Amino acid sequence: MSSNSKQTQLPEEAPKADDAYLSVVVLCFSRIFPAILNAAVDLNLFDIIAKLQSSSHHSTFSAFEIASQLPNQHPQLAERLERMLYVLTSYSLFNCSIRINGEGKSERVYALSPIGQYFAFDKDGGSLxxxxxxxxxxxxxxxxxxxxxxxxxxxxxxxxxxxxxxxxxxxxxxxxxxxxxxxxxxxxxxxxxxxxxxxxxxxxxxxxxxxxxxxxxxxxxxxxxx
Missing domain, CATH: 3.40.50.150 (Vaccinia Virus protein VP39)
Structure with a gap:
């Protein structure tokens, strides 16, 4: 067995240093999130998902299902929307899970989180x-x-x-x-x-x-x- 197969132990402080570095990288790109959030509000994305959840026996929905409710349908719409959903989920505005679709393939599905619900209009007309x-x-x-x-x-x-x-x-x-x-x-x-x-x-x-x-x-x- 080659000596190169020997595992190298990382110092204990390495994970903390990585966390700090990643936090700084996130801050460097922090201007992106407000733009994505504003786009989601303009698209009525939170209200669309809230209505889907209230009118369906499902509680989670794929990017394709959500995209079908948007205007200007085109072949790339669901894929582009999913990129937005990734970011919003990372800020806890949506909950994300995996399900197996009718074709036997895994896909991400999304639901409003308690935080995201504040961006949808409630029955009294309240929304942030x-x-x-x-x-x-x-x-x-x-x-x-x-x-x-x-x-x-x-x-x-x-x-x-x-x-x-x-x-x-x-x-x-x-x-x-x-x-x-x-x-x-x-x-x-x-x-x-x-x-x-x-x-x-x-x-x-x-x-x-x-x-x-x-x-x-x-x-x-x-x-x-x-």
């Missing part, structure tokens, strides 16, 4: 998907020069420096961004208030409740119907 769109699309130019916001002594309002006006003035002039902002607050607000009402009992037994804030009164409605 529009909030993700706001942060990604509405504020994306803010992230391009964060360094200046730190080291420039004259940069006291980074939003105004980037967009030319304070946030609310800019929103008034940009109808599309205003729509995105209003949609994000309208659909994320119910989720937050639902959590508040689950834990906070201070509204119980009161005879008068006045809403003096902005918006359209959704928080007040949730309190009254609790």
């Amino acid at each position: 998907g529009p909030l993700s769109t706001l942060v990604h699309s509405g504020y994306q130019d803010l992230w391009s020069d964060v360094k200046d916001a730190i080291i420039n002594p004259n940069n006291n309002e980074h939003f105004q420096k980037v967009y030319g006006s304070p946030a609310y003035e800019y929103f008034e002039k940009n109808e599309e961004l205003t729509h995105i902002f209003n949609k994000a607050t309208a659909h994320s607000g119910p989720l937050e208030m639902k959590r508040v009402l689950t834990l906070y009992k201070g509204f119980e037994g009161i005879s008068t409740l006045v809403d003096v804030g902005g918006g359209v009164g959704n928080a007040l409605k949730q309190i009254l119907y609790k």
Whole structure:
């Protein structure tokens, strides 16, 4: 037997060093995930899977089955979608398992995770998907020069420096961004208030409740119907 067949023992610190290195590599590519998440929200991917789960006796679905619900069908759609599903699963937005299909071949199947469910609309219209769109699309130019916001002594309002006006003035002039902002607050607000009402009992037994804030009164409605 050759001496080359002797197994080499790695030092105990090697796995920890590998973990640190891989974590740094992930950070280097960290800008990719927000783009993929935004694409998934734009494609209504979370709602598509939620509807499949609620209307089928199956709880998990292949990339081909999910892709069949998307517009612009083409031969590469399922394969491209699966690459997106890989990434979203690695961030725990989906659960992934293996099953044997009708052809006797193994395939990955996916289901919404408890985290991913927050990006699908619930029965009350709550979802964090529009909030993700706001942060990604509405504020994306803010992230391009964060360094200046730190080291420039004259940069006291980074939003105004980037967009030319304070946030609310800019929103008034940009109808599309205003729509995105209003949609994000309208659909994320119910989720937050639902959590508040689950834990906070201070509204119980009161005879008068006045809403003096902005918006359209959704928080007040949730309190009254609790």
